[in-house]
Amino acid sequence: MRRLVNWLASPAPIFYLLPPLMLLIAAGTVAQKYVGLYVAERTIFSSTIIWLFGYIPLPGGFTLMALLSLGLCFKFLFKSRWERSRFGINLAHFGVLVLLIGGLISSLLGEEGFASIPEGEQVSGLRDYHTRELMVIKDGNIIATLNPATLKAGVVLKDSAFPFTLTVVDACRNCRISSPAQMSDDLRGVALSIKLTPTELMKNDESNTGGLTFTISGVNAETDGRYILFEDGPPTQLGPYTLAYSKQLRSLPFSVKLVDFVKTTYPGTDTAKAYHSDVVITDGALSWPARIAMNAPLRYRGYTLYQSSFMQAQDGKEITVLAISRDSGQYLPYAGTFIMALGLLLHLFLRKTQVGAV
Amino acid sequence: MKKLLLTLALLLCPLMAQAEDTRLDLSSLAQIPIAEEGRVKPLESFARHVLLRLSGREDGAMRWIASVMFNPASAPEQRCFRINNPHVLAALGTSARRDKTYTLGELAEGLSKTADQAEALSRKKPADLTVDEQALLELHTNILLYGQIIQSLSLVLPLPTLVPDDLQTGLISRPSYLDALRMEPLAMEKLRSFIDNVTPETMTRDQAQLAGFVFTLQKLRESGQNNQTLRVIPSSWKSDWLSPWAVLLSGQGSPQTSQLLREWQNLANAYQHEDAAAFNTHSATLLQKTLAAQSESNLGARLQAERLYYSLHPYLAASLLLGFAGLLALLRFEKAGRMVLGLGTLALITALSTRIYILQRPPVGTLYESVLFVALIVALTALAMSFMAKARGLQAGGSFASCMLITLAPFLLNEGESLGVLSAVLNTNLWLTIHVLCITAGYGACILTATLAHVQLATDKARSLTPHLHRLALLALLLTATGTLLGGVWADQSWGRFWGWDPKENGAMIIVLWLIWLLHGRMGGQLSPRAVTAGLAALAVVVAQAWFGVNLLSVGLHSYGFITGIATALFTFTALDLALIALLWTLSAKREKLHATA
Numbered sequence: 001m002r003r004l005v006n007w008l009a010s011p012a013p014i015f016y017l018l019p020p021l022m023l024l025i026a027a028g029t030v031a032q033k034y035v036g037l038y039v040a041e042r043t044i045f046s047s048t049i050i051w052l053f054g055y056i057p058l059p060g061g062f063t064l065m066a067l068l069s070l071g072l073c074f075k076f077l078f079k080s081r082w083e084r085s086r087f088g089i090n091l092a093h094f095g096v097l098v099l100l101i102g103g104l105i106s107s108l109l110g111e112e113g114f115a116s117i118p119e120g121e122q123v124s125g126l127r128d129y130h131t132r133e134l135m136v137i138k139d140g141n142i143i144a145t146l147n148p149a150t151l152k153a154g155v156v157l158k159d160s161a162f163p164f165t166l167t168v169v170d171a172c173r174n175c176r177i178s179s180p181a182q183m184s185d186d187l188r189g190v191a192l193s194i195k196l197t198p199t200e201l202m203k204n205d206e207s208n209t210g211g212l213t214f215t216i217s218g219v220n221a222e223t224d225g226r227y228i229l230f231e232d233g234p235p236t237q238l239g240p241y242t243l244a245y246s247k248q249l250r251s252l253p254f255s256v257k258l259v260d261f262v263k264t265t266y267p268g269t270d271t272a273k274a275y276h277s278d279v280v281i282t283d284g285a286l287s288w289p290a291r292i293a294m295n296a297p298l299r300y301r302g303y304t305l306y307q308s309s310f311m312q313a314q315d316g317k318e319i320t321v322l323a324i325s326r327d328s329g330q331y332l333p334y335a336g337t338f339i340m341a342l343g344l345l346l347h348l349f350l351r352k353t354q355v356g357a358v
Numbered sequence: 359m360k361k362l363l364l365t366l367a368l369l370l371c372p373l374m375a376q377a378e379d380t381r382l383d384l385s386s387l388a389q390i391p392i393a394e395e396g397r398v399k400p401l402e403s404f405a406r407h408v409l410l411r412l413s414g415r416e417d418g419a420m421r422w423i424a425s426v427m428f429n430p431a432s433a434p435e436q437r438c439f440r441i442n443n444p445h446v447l448a449a450l451g452t453s454a455r456r457d458k459t460y461t462l463g464e465l466a467e468g469l470s471k472t473a474d475q476a477e478a479l480s481r482k483k484p485a486d487l488t489v490d491e492q493a494l495l496e497l498h499t500n501i502l503l504y505g506q507i508i509q510s511l512s513l514v515l516p517l518p519t520l521v522p523d524d525l526q527t528g529l530i531s532r533p534s535y536l537d538a539l540r541m542e543p544l545a546m547e548k549l550r551s552f553i554d555n556v557t558p559e560t561m562t563r564d565q566a567q568l569a570g571f572v573f574t575l576q577k578l579r580e581s582g583q584n585n586q587t588l589r590v591i592p593s594s595w596k597s598d599w600l601s602p603w604a605v606l607l608s609g610q611g612s613p614q615t616s617q618l619l620r621e622w623q624n625l626a627n628a629y630q631h632e633d634a635a636a637f638n639t640h641s642a643t644l645l646q647k648t649l650a651a652q653s654e655s656n657l658g659a660r661l662q663a664e665r666l667y668y669s670l671h672p673y674l675a676a677s678l679l680l681g682f683a684g685l686l687a688l689l690r691f692e693k694a695g696r697m698v699l700g701l702g703t704l705a706l707i708t709a710l711s712t713r714i715y716i717l718q719r720p721p722v723g724t725l726y727e728s729v730l731f732v733a734l735i736v737a738l739t740a741l742a743m744s745f746m747a748k749a750r751g752l753q754a755g756g757s758f759a760s761c762m763l764i765t766l767a768p769f770l771l772n773e774g775e776s777l778g779v780l781s782a783v784l785n786t787n788l789w790l791t792i793h794v795l796c797i798t799a800g801y802g803a804c805i806l807t808a809t810l811a812h813v814q815l816a817t818d819k820a821r822s823l824t825p826h827l828h829r830l831a832l833l834a835l836l837l838t839a840t841g842t843l844l845g846g847v848w849a850d851q852s853w854g855r856f857w858g859w860d861p862k863e864n865g866a867m868i869i870v871l872w873l874i875w876l877l878h879g880r881m882g883g884q885l886s887p888r889a890v891t892a893g894l895a896a897l898a899v900v901v902a903q904a905w906f907g908v909n910l911l912s913v914g915l916h917s918y919g920f921i922t923g924i925a926t927a928l929f930t931f932t933a934l935d936l937a938l939i940a941l942l943w944t945l946s947a948k949r950e951k952l953h954a955t956a
Contacts, residue, residue: 011878011879011882014875015878015879015882015885021698022868025864029859029861029908032859102856103857167445308853323854324854333846333857334847337840337844337846339839340840340843341836341843344832347834348829348833348836
């Protein structure tokens with residue numbers, strides 16, 4: 001046991017863990033080009049196990065970084081000698097540990113999403129980048145939410161909260177919308193004018209349009225039939241019930257109204273020089289103006305709002321896209337960076353000059 | 359395109375075509391400010407950029423642009439279109455010439471034949487175009503640009519038609535569009551009085567002349583409608599620059615802009631009359647008046663600095679000096695080598711400082727700039743360390759590495775313009791400065807480390823890790839690690855996440871991990887000193903992959919000439935360097951064996 005602890009606290013684990021970590025980062029970087037960042041992150045960088053060719057288990061990024069952190073902790077507990085010449089290098093290692101812990105906290109507790117706000121409008125929620133949801137709404141209240149990722153052809157949904165039975169005919173994570181090949185009597189709503197066919201997933205997960213073809217039964221002859229619902233498309237009305245499909249919406253403890261979006265370009269070009277959004281924040285009875293600019297985010301109540309992008313609506317109205325994140329570990333990387341840099345700097349000057357003392 | 363050719367034909371009807379006058383002093387004209395690609399630059403930079411784009415060369419750019427602008431009649435005869443692609447030549451029906459450059463006149467027929475094809479291509483996504491299609495489209499786009507320049511001053515040049523005698527109210531013998539504008543209402547009135555009662559056959563000579571006059575004015579106006587390229591007139595109403603035609607047609611004129619247009623007219627007249635004295639006086643006045651009419655600070659001095667920057671070829675000087683310094687160190691003239699290394703570094707510092715002054719921002723916004731900056735760091739560190747101790751290998755290696763980087767830099771330029779503006783996310787001086795300077799300094803330290811490691815691997819020093827190499831490796835680790843993490847801080851400030859597994863971030867992280875791995879392997883005893891030295895030598899490959907390799911990744915699958923060239927160069931460098939390291943390792947091991955048996 002003692003030998004194992006000694007070994008874990010020595011530089012050896014670093015020596016054996018870093019090559020696979022470097023390979024993993026390189027592989028994940030190349031993979032991004034083919035499968036997009038979202039998939040690469042889930043299956044390589046932030047995974048615990050990577051299944052090579054589907055059946056060979058390899059340690060994922062998460063596992064490797066956890067092992068590195070463990071080694072570092074052991075080093076501090078059992079190995080670090082706190083003498084003058086070692087002070088810098090110990091501090092640098094501590095900085096790395098702070099960074100790794102910060103990364104862990106961010107990945108476990110962090111929350112991120114976006115809000116697109118047209119000029120003159122107000123929002124009090126943020127949408128997730130990836131998680132989609134299927135909502136059953138009655139009288140403006142959400143009475144049931146379902147994860148569309150679990151819906152596959154043949155799945156039957158029945159719940160006491162709503163009086164109908166929903167049977168999934170087809171579900172696609174990225175659908176192509178086209179005109180229906182043939183008409184039939186059981187088509188209802190938008191299903192009369194379109195059909196969905198699964199198509200190749202986009203590399204950028206946000207750009208995928210999820211959709212669902214389903215039948216409703218158990219209401220009445222007029223309502224029962226085949227429906228289509230797709231992401232950010234028109235909702236399905238079933239009497240007093242509404243079905244909607246969109247990126248998951250989470251509420252914010254305050255609201256943001258976009259007053260004006262301004263894009264400055266370099267003279268005579270379309271190249272953007274800077275963007276900013278002038279907003280009004282309302283929290284309870286209080287409201288005040290604020291500016292969110294590129295490289296100058298707004299921080300409030302643990303949330304940080306960044307100028308991410310912008311769009312132009314068909315009516316010419318500008319729409320700002322704000323990235324919103326909440327991260328309890330946000331300042332740990334800052335601290336880690338500072339401690340590590342300081343440690344390495346001190347080490348350059350304090351270390352013993354004999355060769356081999358690293 | 360057909361319309362353009364027609365208008366060009368009208369404009370170019372050879373009222374005059376003189377040989378250019380070599381007594382003309384183009385220096386003031388070269389310094390006239392012009393807005394292009396988001397930046398105000400001297401006309402000479404614009405001319406170089408355009409000529410490079412059209413013909414692949416940039417010498418004589420000022421004489422070329424003066425002739426095209428002031429004497430459009432000479433434009434069809436200028437051999438300034440370079441066509442390398444044989445399929446494009448075949449499509450145009452033009453026979454190939456050895457120097458691959460052609461005149462507009464030679465290409466005109468082929469251009470009109472392929473105009474529809476080019477128009478269809480322009481609607482396709484660039485990624486879907488084949489190399490041949492891209493070349494054809496590029497030629498047509500270049501012709502459009504040329505057309506814009508030819509017509510840019512057509513409003514102040516003498517009209518390409520005779521003015522009816524009864525409209526001449528003043529003493530102007532050959533009025534320009536600008537002069538003729540006030541004759542237009544009267545001309546229109548006269549034209550209306552007879553136009554319905556005559557046919558082209560029954561028109562008298564005077565009537566035909568009047569109709570021709572009105573038609574020419576309308577045609578010129580039409581062609582000036584979208585003429586936005588030569589943005590040399592500062593707007594009086596907002597901080598923007600307008601082309602002469604835009605000033606006139608967009609209603610943004612003022613007494614000031616009208617004065618400037620008159621000066622352009624005087625200059626054009628002087629050029630056409632080969633009146634060198636008048637040309638030199640008017641170009642100086644025009645420069646002075648333009649600078650007075652705009653609001654940017656120090657623009658005059660910056661324009662001068664830019665002309666100097668381009669004309670002195672500071673990078674050529676720096677690379678020659680550094681190469682020479684490396685040679686001197688190699689031949690054991692260490693002191694002289696150090697002095698020349700100092701001079702080369704100074705030349706590089708001067709060039710980069712001038713760049714900062716011209717662009718008013720840190721010099722590390724593009725790949726090209728960062729390579730130059732890294733070259734400076736390598737040279738500076740080698741210079742500093744050569745003072746600390748006897749380090750011939752370091753001095754020679756550093757000088758050569760820096761020289762190579764400077765030589766490599768121009769190949770990373772996309773379109774010839776080496777002084778460019780920054781995209782919005784980079785346009786933030788604080789984070790850009792701290793993060794990018796730190797990480798590129800780290801790359802510099804890495805390259806120097808790798809160079810020294812190569813040198814040591816080739817000598818007996820590989821048996822132990824020398825203090826120099828160790829210190830350099832630590833410096834490289836400090837700078838790359840801090841730079842990478844500061845990039846996280848910047849990303850957190852800008853995009854809301856500290857780490858996003860972006861290819862560029864990952865590349866930098868692999869460099870850091872590689873250094874950490876080598877240092878820990880050395881300490882833990884898993885790696886021999888020779889292995890560590892070889893690993894540090896391979897740092898050059900790791901840096902090249904992280905720095906350029908990831909850039910290739912992000913451009914997608916379509917390989918254009920520029921990117922293909924870089925990819926091949928990167929692959930060749932990686933293979934050659936790894937082979938060299940393996941060879942040096944084997945030789946070093948053999949030497950040690952011999953040493954041991956001896």
